[in-house]
Amino acid sequence: MKLTVWTYEGPPHVGAMRVATGMRDLHYVLHAPQGDTYADLLFTMIERRDHRPPVTYTTFQARDLGADTANLFKTAAQDAYDRFKPQAIIVGASCTAELIQDDPGGMAETMGLPVPTIPLELPSYQRKENFGADETFFQIVKALAKPMERTKQITANLIGPTALGFRHRDDIQEVTALLSDMGISVNVVAPMTSSPADIARMGAAHFNVLMYPETAESAARWMERELDQPYTKTVPIGVGATRDFIAEVAAISGNEAYLDTSRLRLPWYSKSVDSTYLTGKRVFLFGDGTHVLAAARIAQDEMGFEVVGMGCYNREMARPVRAKAKEMGLTATITDDYLEVERVIEALQPEMILGTQMERHIGKRLGIPCAVISAPVHVQDFPARYSPQMGIEGANVIFDTWVHPLVMGLEEHLLHMFREDFEFHDAAGPSHHGGHARKPEDGGGPAPQPAASPRSLSGKMNEGSVIWLADAEKELKKIPFFVRGKARRNTELFATERGVAEISVDTLYEAKAHYAR
Amino acid sequence: MTELPRLPAAGGCRETPILKQRGQREVFCGLTGIIWLHRKMQDAFFLVVGSRTCAHLLQSAAGVMIFAEPRFGTAILEETDLAGLADAQDELDKVVDELLARRPDIKQLFLVGSCPSEVIKLDLAKAAERMTQRHAPSVRVLNFSGSGIETTFTQGEDACLASMVPVLPKTDERQLLLVGALPDVVEEQAIGLLEAMGIGPIKVLPAPRAGDDLGIGENTVYALTQPFLGDTHDALTRRGARHLPAPFPFGEEGTTQWLAAIAAEFKVSPDLFEKVTAAPRARARKAIAQAAEALNGKTIFFFPDSQLEIPLARFLTRECGMDAIEVGAPFIHKGLVGPDLDLLAAGPTISEGQDVDLQLDRAKAAKPDLTVCGLGLANPLEAEGLATKWAIELVFTPVHFYEQAGDLAGLFSRPIHRADLLKLEGTA
Numbered sequence: 001m002k003l004t005v006w007t008y009e010g011p012p013h014v015g016a017m018r019v020a021t022g023m024r025d026l027h028y029v030l031h032a033p034q035g036d037t038y039a040d041l042l043f044t045m046i047e048r049r050d051h052r053p054p055v056t057y058t059t060f061q062a063r064d065l066g067a068d069t070a071n072l073f074k075t076a077a078q079d080a081y082d083r084f085k086p087q088a089i090i091v092g093a094s095c096t097a098e099l100i101q102d103d104p105g106g107m108a109e110t111m112g113l114p115v116p117t118i119p120l121e122l123p124s125y126q127r128k129e130n131f132g133a134d135e136t137f138f139q140i141v142k143a144l145a146k147p148m149e150r151t152k153q154i155t156a157n158l159i160g161p162t163a164l165g166f167r168h169r170d171d172i173q174e175v176t177a178l179l180s181d182m183g184i185s186v187n188v189v190a191p192m193t194s195s196p197a198d199i200a201r202m203g204a205a206h207f208n209v210l211m212y213p214e215t216a217e218s219a220a221r222w223m224e225r226e227l228d229q230p231y232t233k234t235v236p237i238g239v240g241a242t243r244d245f246i247a248e249v250a251a252i253s254g255n256e257a258y259l260d261t262s263r264l265r266l267p268w269y270s271k272s273v274d275s276t277y278l279t280g281k282r283v284f285l286f287g288d289g290t291h292v293l294a295a296a297r298i299a300q301d302e303m304g305f306e307v308v309g310m311g312c313y314n315r316e317m318a319r320p321v322r323a324k325a326k327e328m329g330l331t332a333t334i335t336d337d338y339l340e341v342e343r344v345i346e347a348l349q350p351e352m353i354l355g356t357q358m359e360r361h362i363g364k365r366l367g368i369p370c371a372v373i374s375a376p377v378h379v380q381d382f383p384a385r386y387s388p389q390m391g392i393e394g395a396n397v398i399f400d401t402w403v404h405p406l407v408m409g410l411e412e413h414l415l416h417m418f419r420e421d422f423e424f425h426d427a428a429g430p431s432h433h434g435g436h437a438r439k440p441e442d443g444g445g446p447a448p449q450p451a452a453s454p455r456s457l458s459g460k461m462n463e464g465s466v467i468w469l470a471d472a473e474k475e476l477k478k479i480p481f482f483v484r485g486k487a488r489r490n491t492e493l494f495a496t497e498r499g500v501a502e503i504s505v506d507t508l509y510e511a512k513a514h515y516a517r
Numbered sequence: 518m519t520e521l522p523r524l525p526a527a528g529g530c531r532e533t534p535i536l537k538q539r540g541q542r543e544v545f546c547g548l549t550g551i552i553w554l555h556r557k558m559q560d561a562f563f564l565v566v567g568s569r570t571c572a573h574l575l576q577s578a579a580g581v582m583i584f585a586e587p588r589f590g591t592a593i594l595e596e597t598d599l600a601g602l603a604d605a606q607d608e609l610d611k612v613v614d615e616l617l618a619r620r621p622d623i624k625q626l627f628l629v630g631s632c633p634s635e636v637i638k639l640d641l642a643k644a645a646e647r648m649t650q651r652h653a654p655s656v657r658v659l660n661f662s663g664s665g666i667e668t669t670f671t672q673g674e675d676a677c678l679a680s681m682v683p684v685l686p687k688t689d690e691r692q693l694l695l696v697g698a699l700p701d702v703v704e705e706q707a708i709g710l711l712e713a714m715g716i717g718p719i720k721v722l723p724a725p726r727a728g729d730d731l732g733i734g735e736n737t738v739y740a741l742t743q744p745f746l747g748d749t750h751d752a753l754t755r756r757g758a759r760h761l762p763a764p765f766p767f768g769e770e771g772t773t774q775w776l777a778a779i780a781a782e783f784k785v786s787p788d789l790f791e792k793v794t795a796a797p798r799a800r801a802r803k804a805i806a807q808a809a810e811a812l813n814g815k816t817i818f819f820f821p822d823s824q825l826e827i828p829l830a831r832f833l834t835r836e837c838g839m840d841a842i843e844v845g846a847p848f849i850h851k852g853l854v855g856p857d858l859d860l861l862a863a864g865p866t867i868s869e870g871q872d873v874d875l876q877l878d879r880a881k882a883a884k885p886d887l888t889v890c891g892l893g894l895a896n897p898l899e900a901e902g903l904a905t906k907w908a909i910e911l912v913f914t915p916v917h918f919y920e921q922a923g924d925l926a927g928l929f930s931r932p933i934h935r936a937d938l939l940k941l942e943g944t945a
Contacts, residue, residue: 001566001608002593003616010573033632035546035665038574040893050900052893059542062635062666076541083874095568096632096666099599124568125596 006338006358008313008376012122013094014039015132018215019140020090021053021163022192026140027086029077031069031097031104034059046379047164056080060097070102074111077104081113088144088196089113090136092120116196118143128336130214130288130314133162137191138218144196147227148203154184154253157205157229159219160212161192166291166375168192168212170388175209175236178246178391182255191215203227207252211235211390214288214314236390237294238398239266239302259392266395270302278304278403282486284350285310286333286341286359287374289317291389295354295373296324298398309333309348311341313356349485352406357381368485369405373398466495472503490515522770525862530827530844531855533867540872543893544822544847545909546665547673548629549578553913554677555588557698560624560726563589564616565663566609566641567631578909588623590616594633605639606647613648613658623656624727627677630662657727659684669847671745671823671912674698678722682752688732693779694758696722696749697742700915707742707766707918710776713793714785722749733758740779742766742917744857745824747850764856767825768832768922769801774856797919804923805836811930811937813838818885820894821845821871822908827854829889829911829925831861837926841865842883845876887933904932 009015013030020028021043030036037057043049058076060069081089091108105119118139122132137159158175161168172193176186187205188198202223208231210220220231230252236245243259250257269275283305285292289312299305311333312321318334325332333344342362345353353363353370357378363370372381373389388394468476479487487508494511495503548571551563565571572591592612598605609628617623626648628641641660648658661680663673678696693716695707708719722739724731735757741750744765754760763778764771773794780790817839819826826846833839843866851858858867868876873894880888881901888898888905895905906929916925 001595001598001605001612003590003612004569004572004593005587005590006576007569007572009569011568011570013570014573033546033665034542034544034669035548035574035632036570037541037543037893038545038549038577040543041891042577044894044896045892048896050896052897057541059540060666062664065636065666079540079874095570096636099633099636123596124570125594125599128569 004337008336008338008356008358009129010039010042011095011124012127012129012132012135013092013124014042015129015134015215016090016092016120016122016136017043017053017055018129018133018162018164019136019191020055021049022161022165023054023190023194023196025087025195025197026054027080027084027089028053028055029073029080029089029091029104029108030055030057030094031073031092031102032057032059032094033096034061036094036096043163046377047382048379049163053163054084054086058097065100069097069100070107073102073104073107077108077111077113081115086115086196088116088118088140090118090120090140092122093124095124098124116143128314130316133215134218134316137162137216138222140191140196140199141202141219142222144199145202145223145227146200148201150206151187151204154255155187155205156184156249156253157187157202157208157223158189158211159191159208159231160210160214160216161189162212162215163192164375164377165192165212165215166288166377166381167387167389167394169382170386171211171390171394173386174388174391174393175211178236178242178259179209179249181260182246182249182253182258184249184253184255203229205229207231209249213290214316235290235294237291237394238298239264239395240297241294242391242395261392264392264395266302266399269399270304275304275403278406281305281406282308282348282351284308284345284348284353284355284359285373286312286353286355288312288314289321291374292321293317293324294389296328298395299354300328302395303399303402305352308350309344311335311344349489351483351486352402354402371402371405465501466492466503467501468503469505471505472508475505475508487512522764522774522860524859528863529859530861530863530865530867531851531858533858533863535849536866536868537870538868538872538875539870540875542669542847542871543820543873543891544871545578545670545891546574546632547663547668547670547676548574548631548665549670550663550673550677551575551589551629552578554674554698554723558625558723558725558727560622560728561588561627562616562620562623562625563627563629564613565589565591565629565631566634566639567591567594567629568633569593571631571633588620594637599637605637606644609639609644610648610651617652617656626652626656626658627680628658628660629673629677630660630664632664632666635662635664635666657684669821669824671743671825672748672848674743675746675748678746679748679752681723682733682749682756685756686732687756688734689736690718690732690734691736692738693717693719693783694722694731694733694737694739694753695719695742696739696746696753698723699742699917703915703917703921706920710793710797710918711779714776714780714783714789716779716783716785738779738782740775741853743825744828744850744854745848747848747853750850750853762852762856764831764860765825765828765854766917767828767925768836769798769805769919770836770860771828771832771857772801772918772922773798794919801919801922805926808923808926808930809837811933812887812926814840815886815933816840816842816883817929818842818880818883818888819844819846820873820876820880820888820890820908821847821868822889822891823912824848824850824854825908825911826889827861827867828857830865831857832925833929834862835860836922837929839887839929842885843868843876843879845869845871847871887929889929904936906932 043053091104108117210231223229234245236242246257246259285295292312313336322332353359354373360370491511645658645660659680661676733756737758740761761778764774766772766775830841830844845868849869915921
């Protein structure tokens with residue numbers, strides 16, 4: 001039993017719903033109690049879908065238990081087929097139905113429905129949403145895709161995009177354009193946009209583009225083995241990764257590598273002098289493995305940030321994320337415990353978080369700017385405008401998104417110079433964020449405060465019981481908020497290491513000199 | 518007393534045969550009530566004993582991450598817990614010890630049953646008893662079920678309040694108890710009106726804090742502020758308290774009738790009643806009239822959601838001039854909504870429970886001007902050209918009593934007004 005406040009991933013049947021809802025002419029019959037229908041609103045509200053997800057829930061109640069839940073399932077499956085006439089049906093159980101062991105897959109098989117019926121085994125008490133999506137897509141592909149003659153022209157399948165995916169809608173368009181520029185057309189995009197009939201003709205493509213390992217790696221491996229289709233290992237998020245992706249596609253397809261960079265702005269924007277202020281910004285990365293790995297490379301090589309911590313919530317990606325962290329001299333945080341992520345961020349005091357909507361909330365609390373790079377999604381992650389993460393435009397979008405929460409270069413200096421100004425103090429926050437103001441009690445600490453109280457102690461006593469004298473505390477406040485957390489931490493560390501119990505102004509500057517290498 | 522309500526000439530809906538269909542239901546489970554209950558009871562923590570699905574539901578229904586550290590959480594059952602029940606009880610003790618150590622401000626802990634905990638028959642009543650002894654006197658531990666196999670949406674609040682009644686101390690004091698978790702501002706308005714009539718002492722269930730001196734006994738009379746409190750109603754009756762049946766306090770008429778039932782019990786003079794209610798009644802009528810312009814003559818269709826459907830249909834048809842086509846409720850308790858059914862003119866289909874696909878067929882055929890439904894159905898219906906009102910907002914927004922009557926009407930007129938306002942096609 002594990003105490004959980006917030007979760008990064010839903011249960012595995014929600015992953016199956018993401019696959020089913022992304023597809024057309026497929027129906028999901030889910031053995032589940034009525035409350036599980038809440039999942040519909042994820043799609044209709046967060047993603048603003050204009051159709052109900054293609055899911056029939058059996059919605060059994062307490063009085064059905066032990067009586068005829070099995071019959072209820074059969075009726076629901078038959079009704080769903082009669083009403084929706086899908087090309088294929090997937091069947092499974094949610095967490096509660098798993099406990100009553102009705103075996104929906106077995107029952108559906110005996111019903112003799114005139115379309116393929118694909119049973120799903122998604123262990124709700126062990127696995128989570130991404131596994132559910134990956135396994136569901138794999139089972140659908142395994143059941144429907146067959147070896148067949150290749151298309152005459154070189155074609156690829158794009159695999160991995162699902163409903164409720166982080167920018168999947170726009171990434172499809174971007175990757176399609178990258179391939180098209182190289183003379184490669186798209187055979188099938190799946191699961192999103194495809195029907196079961198489309199899945200059946202996936203074998204005609206020459207290779208697969210694995211867009212999101214979280215949701216399609218099992219299918220990619222199976223197709224490599226059974227359909228003899230290689231798949232791409234590079235996820236084209238960021239400039240370098242996009243170039244590597246193009247090279248990989250060229251190697252697989254035999255077509256000449258080509259990348260139209262006429263619209264690519266990230267490299268120049270990053271080199272231009274205004275971006276000097278991005279140098280060495282201390283960032284913390286957290287999200288799903290794929291987006292975190294991509295973000296680590298962009299942060300370090302394309303933005304000039306310093307990555308001070310990284311991690312992912314999906315254990316399936318722990319190995320590559322750990323390896324990447326080690327390469328950067330860090331230890332990865334692999335956890336789905338939101339409170340643990342918060343503790344790590346609090347300890348690291350980064351200047352920016354690149355995370356999920358959950359970390360955005362942590363950032364709000366701690367006064368640390370945050371840009372969102374990964375699911376779990378929020379209604380804000382489905383903007384009306386074209387906003388991919390992949391390819392050329394994806395790189396441009398990422399530059400803008402990451403820079404936006406930060407204070408601009410000159411503004412940063414002005415805030416430093418006119419710290420005592422009643423309107424232009426650092427607690428007022430970046431000028432381009434209307435109506436935003438940090439709460440005075442937040443970690444970064446506010447500038448305008450009454451003079452230190454006679455107690456002359458900082459309210460904050462750290463573990464080593466180092467005390468900040470009033471003058472030092474006041475001096476600390478003069479340091480701009482975006483580095484104040486780091487200065488406080490370094491000074492306390494410096495004092496503790498030397499057995500200094502009270503921090504004076506001198507200690508503060510001795511620490512500054514010590515760390516200024 | 519005030520004038521009697523005009524009863525519908527052709528009779529009300531109390532005897533209308535109820536359409537009951539059995540099929541897929543598209544509703545929340547009772548856990549959802551935790552979202553508002555944990556804000557109302559400021560020293561309470563709600564620990565759901567369930568699965569990742571429960572945690573995901575709470576997070577999704579709350580709109581991800583509204584509160585930094587909410588006063589609710591989920592003890593997620595894992596493979597190991599399902600193997601043997603003795604283990605699960607020990608595990609639960611561990612989780613609760615950890616939780617109470619971290620949150621010493623908690624005075625009431627609710628162990629909330631879920632579908633999986635019900636199915637594996639995890640005895641939360643036993644756990645609550647054990648923990649109450651272990652953590653007494655600083656923490657009281659209660660349990661109720663919010664499971665989707667037993668409860669629908671607002672029934673979770675009912676189950677929670679009902680679980681509190683048996684442990685209330687006994688009192689012989691003559692008192693009025695208002696039952697239902699209302700936003701503070703609304704609750705204060707109601708108390709203000711009643712006190713102005715000289716009624717008192719007035720107590721509220723749930724009380725904002727566990728220590729508040731709330732007792733119950735045979736001299737207690739109670740008024741329900743929400744129509745979904747059937748189990749709480751039974752529990753209060755068992756403690757000897759007496760119910761004051763009335764239409765629910767939505768709109769000017771509902772509020773007046775609700776107040777009048779209490780005033781009659783406390784023998785308030787008609788003059789005083791008139792004096793206290795005249796001004797707010799006039800304000801409510803005026804505010805409703807503004808919003809009702811857009812609603813007058815329009816048709817409405819209710820999908821089952823919160824059990825507020827019948828009182829709201831009564832308000833919208835009688836005070837806003839709407840025509841109800843179908844009034845669906847997840848559960849109809851005539852002992853509670855009977856007075857509202859009496860006032861609702863015969864005509865609309867009254868349905869209980871649902872087969873969502875068949876009900877959608879009826880709604881699409883009827884083409885109502887406004888459809889009240891859950892979040893899973895709203896955008897798909899909008900996409901088909903039907904204006905909708907999300908039902909969940911009716912539980913999250915202050916809508917009771919006189920001063921909110923205009924806001925309540927406004928919740929329904931806004932989607933219609935918006936549809937008129939938007940000009941998204943070219944003019945050529």
